[in-house]
Amino acid sequence: MRRQVKSLGFSYDWDRQVDTTDIRYYKWTQWIFLKLFNSWFDEDLQKARPIEDLPIPEGLLETQREQYIHDRRLAYEAFAPVNWCPELGTVLANEEVVGGVSERGGHPVIRKPMRQWMLRITQYADRLLKGLDSVDWPESIRKLQTDWIGRSVGASVDFQVDGHEDVVRIFTTRPDTLFGATYMVLAPEHPLVDAITTEVYRADVNRYRELAARKSDMDRTDLAKDKTGQFTGAYAVNPVNGVLIPIWISDYVLISYGTGAIMAVPAHDERDWEFAKKFELPIIPVVQPTVEAAHKTDLAAKLRAEAIKDVAGAVIAAVKRCEICFIGDGAAINSGSFNGLSTAEFKTKITDWLAERGLGKQAVCYKLRDWLFSRQRYWGEPFPIIHTADDKTVALSERDLPLGLPEVADYKPTGTGEPPLAKSTEWVNVTLPDGRKGKRETNTMPQWAGSCWYYLRYLDPHNESQAVAPEKENYWMPVDLYIGGAEHAVLHLMYSRFWHHLLYDLGYVSTPEPFRKLINQGMILGEDNQKMSKSRGNVINPDKVIADYGADSMRLYEMFMGPLEVAKPWSMQGVEGVHRFLNRLWRVVIDDNTGRLSDIVQPVPADEETQRLLHQTIRKVGEDIETFGFNTAISQMMIFVNHLSKLTTRPTNAVESLVLVLAPFAPHLCEELWRRLGHPDSLAYEPWPAFDPSRTRAKTVELAVQVLGKIKDRIVVAADADIAAIEAAALASEKVQAALAGKTVKKAIVVQGRLVNLVV
RNA sequence: GCCGGAGUGGCGGAACUGGCAGACGCGCGGGAUUCAAAAUCCCGAGGGGCUUAAGCCCCGUGUGGGUUCGACUCCCACCCCCGGCACCA
Incomplete structure (x- = not known):
């Protein structure tokens, strides 16, 4: 690789080469992890701060206190579903799962929650979004990142479960359709499902939840056309009108977005519409389309094709008769005292109304998820973390870094779902300075970790006491130009920015954004216009x-x-x-x-x-x-x-x-x-x-002479000839005269250095 | 389905801010050089038609409309290709 790059004659400074798997490098990757672990995000200041600065409410028990801190660390442990293959005894990456079975061997794969390290990138959602305004990146990449972050503003609303203490909190971007909520749906994994399910439905609910667990993310979306679900037997009270509505579970509601629960408004949401149609749930229209919005519907296009006169009227009537689902804006109907309000007004009014009564408030949701940061593989940076016998999570101190990978006999999975490092018992079992026994974390960090900050290490690759010396960082940063493939448009470039923002907040780097200008180079295809690949035999060496x-x-x-x-x-x-x-x-x-x-x-x-x-x-x-x-x-x-x-x-x-x-x-x-x-x-x-x-300028220039936009001749004039002279020269041309055939020139357009166009 | 990018000769591509479409390169045809070939050099060429010829005419930047003296470039509708997202409430 190095030989090949050198043979092209690139002027790389090879003294700055870094190797993310070198312990002298990943010492600092672990150091950044400790920074994440030992920081929290101050939402008021919109920046990360050291965990010692975290204000902790008084009167908490020791365990509550620890939980409180844990819940705010930027690196934290959580149970997250992974692709677990019992047959192979291993965790698989998404691309290793095809159609619900393992790519190798075709064994069943289920989604099993396992303890994972997560990074709270979601806290930086707004910062990452805002930062995009300040960089010189292609519009398409900025759009991709914007969509990936997926900020949407709406309201969270609490629905009381009938006969229970529990409330179900939902997120909606359309609080104006609350009167049209005719049922609720919880994600199958929603924590309240067990508590609210009635005995009659318990067996069915459990069966459905198991079925859902077996589906991979892919399968869930592939089956989008055909909605499935199960009634829980429970009812919720619609807070705006006190109506009892049934609570269902279905995997079309995702546990990982919003609150994992929705209010279903089938009249004005296509997914809810499909579900309601399938399970014969009531549909109540609460938005009468504006004429403009009515014209934009599919039905309107169809009616126009049929030459119907009052298209908007017909669409509005269809919405009112529950014949079509309408997702646009309009005026409120069937909504009590709110009737007649426009969608925008209604949203504001109802949000205030809910807030006054403590039933809801304005809320913002992001598509961006916290970053699942652990892998059950041997090759990767070990986490500088110890789990003590009394069930506490302790981080190594910075001076104990680096923590190297142990030598092991084999890198194969354990079969129990434990990572391979678990087999290295003498590495795993440790005694803390205070005498407590503990076990090292056996998950390792993903490939992304090391590549998140290598551009900083290039600035000071041999520094043994710092990730990068401030004066060097200050001299070089930001990266003037980053040329990379579009495949890194979201993941790598988002993760890097996230780490950089953290380091910025803690004062280790001087620029808010790492990469000033970004260019995506295009792929070089094979001579057959296909992606180069060994199997196609079109690779150029x-x-x-x-x-x-x-x-x-x-x-x-x-x-x-x-x-x-x-x-x-x-x-x-x-x-x-x-x-x-x-x-x-x-x-x-x-x-x-x-x-x-x-x-x-x-x-x-x-x-x-x-x-x-x-x-x-x-x-x-x-x-x-x-x-x-x-x-x-x-x-x-x-x-x-x-x-x-x-x-x-x-x-x-x-x-x-x-x-x-x-x-x-x-x-x-x-x-x-x-x-x-x-x-x-x-x-x-x-x-x-x-x-x-x-x-660079010639003394004379050749101009085209057009008559009514068609070229009739070319003339040579002095480069600095004025308009009158050019016009005269053009009219002097015999060919032009012939083309004019005695007609009078109404207008002559002269563009110096370019052409003359005669309009007759 | 939604979002983003693109569509120009046989091919890769060029064209400032609306001003001579096809620069440059490849391939192709013809010629020179050579015993012959390679290499090199010169000439030609978007497509179609008219003309003995010099030359002339028509069409032409995915398709169909529009704005303009003038459109590859701007506007509207559509088609195709590539990339991304895909039940995000």
């Missing part, structure tokens, strides 16, 4: 290309292929093409027979055209490098080389300038030419050639 054509041709071709950001197919003939260009340049400078500087390269002044092309080339290449338009920079240099090759005397200064601007693209060849042009030192020490804007 750079070693081979470099051996056959040289590193400069390889580099130049990659840049000449097309825009950096788009996917494009490789072409061996294209490599051939740029290789020819480099050869031609060589022959422009070097006499092929003698191998020495060509006799026709002479220290003579360049003629006007050569001068102009040279200055245009210097300008274009400089500008294109700034905008990453390498393909057009190269094409301009090709134009100039083509021109030079036609000259019988080639001015040394033009040749030298060309070599200097091409050097970043084809460094090896250019260095060689530079030497042969008589310079003993590397061209790397030369300044970038300057261009004179006045020399």
Whole structure:
């Protein structure tokens, strides 16, 4: 890998190479983990603070106190469902589960809650969202992250369970449809399900919950078309009108979003509509569509096709008769004293109304989930955590880092779901300084952990006492340009930002955001326009290309292929093409027979055209490098080389300038030419050639003359000719006169340097 | 289904802020050089048609409309491809 990168001639500083699996590196990954563990997020200040600063309510028992702190640490333990395969005795990643069975062996996989480490990235949701405004990233990536965070504003509302102490809290973005809530749905995993289920339904409910547990996330969504569910026997009281509504469980409600429970308004929510239709639950319309919204419905499109006159009226009537589900805005109906309010007004009014009565309040929800940060694998950074015999979780102190991985006989899973490290008993069992016995955490950190902050380590890779020295961090950060594949658009780039924000809050880094500018490079496809893969046999080996054509041709071709950001197919003939260009340049400078500087390269002044092309080339290449338009920079240099090759005397200064601007693209060849042009030192020490804007302009320009937009002739005028002169010259053309055929010119549009358009 | 990006010769692609579409490269055709070939150099070329010819005409940037003196570029509707998300209440 390193050899290959070097062979391309990249100017990497190899002294700064880091290895995230090196204990000297992951010591600091563990250090950052301790920072997460020992911090909490102050929602008022919107920033992380040391856990010692956490205000703790008075009068808590010791265990309550610990729980209180635990619930606020940015790294915490929780039971989260994982893909557990009993047959293989191991936890599988999502992509290892296909259709509810393991990819290898086809054994059943269930979703089993297991103890996991989680990172409270959700606390940073707003910060991560806001930060996107300050970075120079492609719009598409910012959108992707915005959607991933998925902020939505609504209300949380409490529903009293009839005959119970318990209330079910729900989140809704449409509190204005409360009067249309005809039933409730809890996620099968919802903690209240057991308590509220009546005896008659208990067996059915349990059966349904088991069925749901067996489905993977994938299956749940795949089966979206066909809704399933089970009545619990319990009823809730609709807080706005006291109506009793049945409580169901169904896996179309996700435990991980909102509160894991919803109020169902089938008239105005498509999922609820489908469910209500299937289980024959009542539907009450509470929003009368605005005329505008009515026109946007599918039914409206259909009615228009049938040439119905009053489309909006028909749609409104259909909504009122519960014939269609309407999810847009409108005016409240069937909503008691709120009738007539617009959707927006109603939302505000009802939220206030609920808040006054202590039944609900405004709430914000995010799609973003806390980050499941542990893996049941051997390879990964060990957590600097000890679980004591008296059931406490203790973190190592920073001076006890690093905590290395033990040598083990094998890396295979244990079969019990315990991670492989659990087998290493002498590593696992420890005695704390105070004499207490404990066991080390045996989960390890995911691949993402080390890659979350490597850009910081590059700044100070050998520092043994700090992750990065502040003065170095301050000098280098932020990262000016991050070029990466779009596959990292959300995960890696979100996790990195999250860690960076934490380090910023704690004062270890000086910039709120790590990556100022971001570019997604496009994938290079095989010659068959398919993704390169061994199985397709379309893989291009750079070693081979470099051996056959040289590193400069390889580099130049990659840049000449097309825009950096788009996917494009490789072409061996294209490599051939740029290789020819480099050869031609060589022959422009070097006499092929003698191998020495060509006799026709002479220290003579360049003629006007050569001068102009040279200055245009210097300008274009400089500008294109700034905008990453390498393909057009190269094409301009090709134009100039083509021109030079036609000259019988080639001015040394033009040749030298060309070599200097091409050097970043084809460094090896250019260095060689530079030497042969008589310079003993590397061209790397030369300044970038300057261009004179006045020399980029020609004295005369050719303009197209159009009559009614069709080109009839081309005229040559002085570059600085004024509009009147250009118009006169255009009218003087015989071809133009012929095209005008005696008609009078109503208007002449003259665009200097471009064209003349005569309107008749 | 929703969101984002794109669609230009045989191919990769270029075109400033609405101003000569197809730069540059590949491939292709013709020629020069050569005993021959490779390499190299020169010329040609978007498609179609008219003309003995110089030349001329029509069509043309996914499709159909629109705005404009003028549209690859702006607006509306649609088609196709790529990427992402996918019961997020």
